[in-house]
């Protein structure tokens with residue numbers, strides 16, 4: 001897989017929907033709060049609904065689907081970024 005191209009200012013992966021995410025999701029907190037999170041589509045939607053209910057996030061209208069597609073594609077638990085998983089011998093031992 002080719003390396004993702006990252007936006008210089010925000011650190012977001014440059015792909016479809018990235019401008020919408022940059023425009024709507026960096027007004028109140030840094031982009032890093034978004035990019036360091038890993039959620040599936042459903043949990044991203046819950047996070048958006050939570051911000052709309054309690055943090056003053058505006059309705060995203062038509063953009064919401066595009067934003068969710070983008071977040072689920074690039075910031076989901078299966079997409080862990082460049083850092084590889086720890087090898088098994090570095091993981092904490094499981095108590096038997």
Ligand code: HEC
Pocket residue numbers: 021024025026027028029033034037047048051055056057058067071
């Ligand atoms: C109107 C303001 C506002 C906008 C716009 C906004 N957020 Fe937030 N968001 C917040 C606040 C406030 C918090 C809580 C910040 C904190 O805990 O420091 C937050 C927290 C978060 C968190 C952390 C949630 C957690 O459980 O730790 C994520 C992820 C997030 N926002 C993503 C987004 C995304 C994606 C968008 C764009 C769709 C967005 N935010 C737009 C206000 C906003």
